[in-house]
Amino acid sequence: MRRKSKRTCYIVCLFLFLIGMLSAQICFAENTEDVYLHEIVIRDDAGLFSDREIVKLTEVMEKSAVYGNVMLLSVNQNNYMSTRNLSESIYEETFGYSDGVIFVIDMDYRMLWISGFGSFRNIITNDYCDTITDNVYTYASDERYYECGMEAFSQIADVLAGKNIPMPMKYICNLLISLLIALLANYFIVMSISKKRAASDTDLKQNIIYHCNISNTQAQFTHETRTYNPHTSSSSSGGSSGGGGGASGGGHSF
Numbered sequence: 001m002r003r004k005s006k007r008t009c010y011i012v013c014l015f016l017f018l019i020g021m022l023s024a025q026i027c028f029a030e031n032t033e034d035v036y037l038h039e040i041v042i043r044d045d046a047g048l049f050s051d052r053e054i055v056k057l058t059e060v061m062e063k064s065a066v067y068g069n070v071m072l073l074s075v076n077q078n079n080y081m082s083t084r085n086l087s088e089s090i091y092e093e094t095f096g097y098s099d100g101v102i103f104v105i106d107m108d109y110r111m112l113w114i115s116g117f118g119s120f121r122n123i124i125t126n127d128y129c130d131t132i133t134d135n136v137y138t139y140a141s142d143e144r145y146y147e148c149g150m151e152a153f154s155q156i157a158d159v160l161a162g163k164n165i166p167m168p169m170k171y172i173c174n175l176l177i178s179l180l181i182a183l184l185a186n187y188f189i190v191m192s193i194s195k196k197r198a199a200s201d202t203d204l205k206q207n208i209i210y211h212c213n214i215s216n217t218q219a220q221f222t223h224e225t226r227t228y229n230p231h232t233s234s235s236s237s238g239g240s241s242g243g244g245g246g247a248s249g250g251g252h253s254f
Contacts, residue, residue: 037065041094046074046107048145057149063157068120069100070156072149078108084249087115097246103152104251105145112137113251114152120160121248128159129250131167140254 040061042054049057061070073090080086083106091102099118106113112133116124132155139148155165 037062038067038069038100039095040065041069041071043071043073043090046076046105048074048105048107049149050146053146057146057153060150060153060157064101064153064160067099067160068118069095069098070153071095071100071102072105072153073102074105074107074145076107078106083109083111083113083251084115087113087249088247091115091117091247101156103149103156105140105148109253111251111253112140112148112152113249114156116248117246121246124156124159124248126248126250128165129248130252131165131250132156132159133250133252135165137252137254 040058042049042057042061044054057072061072064070071091071094073087075086078086080089083104086106087102087104090104091100095117097117099120101114101116101120101124104111104113104115114124114129114132116129132152135155136148136151139145139151158165
């Protein structure tokens with residue numbers, strides 16, 4: 001009797017465990033469906049990635065697709081004036097002017113470029129575009145394009161999520177600027193201390209020797225000239241240069 005009740009207890013516990021696992025799977029599926037992903041496009045015209053690498057890149061790009069459209073573009077030939085023009089034109093052809101970001105590997109100009117569109121340009125600013133490409137260009141220089149794309153989109157996702165990313169170049173530039181300012185400040189301090197005191201106006205007047213000797217002054221008329229000076233009206237004209245478009249942008253050569 002005791003053995004039968006113990007077996008019944010085991011069966012009940014196993015049943016409850018299976019019910020709990022099923023409920024957890026259902027909840028996980030519901031949470032996954034609640035996350036809306038925007039479009040993810042990988043256009044590998046340069047043939048830099050394998051099928052497996054494209055799958056992995058897509059998984060990393062999904063983190064950014066929660067916020068807007070995401071695109072990776074590689075080209076062997078750039079028919080535009082610059083990589084920036086290429087990135088903006090291709091993105092607008094694909095997504096219009098909606099929120100999103102594009103990362104370009106331009107094999108023709110040997111340039112990495114990131115552009116943010118819509119509300120993304122206020123988050124992925126020019127400085128962030130420059131910083132991210134600064135952080136990943138060495139991968140492209142070593143022809144490790146898969147690692148370059150993975151790291152670029154990983155840092156893009158961190159910026160969109162409000163996280164910090166490495167900024168070594170910014171820190172180095174700030175350090176160099178601080179050293180330059182310190183050197184200039186020391187230079188002017190030393191110059192001001194070692195500079196000889198200038199003589200005052202009173203000292204100059206007291207030491208000036210006045211001497212003036214004018215004699216037999218005469219004025220003689222030589223010739224006469226006429227100059228025509230008509231009244232002119234001045235007018236100003238100017239033109240306006242084109243704006244920077246609706247995208248942020250920054251890049252690094254490799």
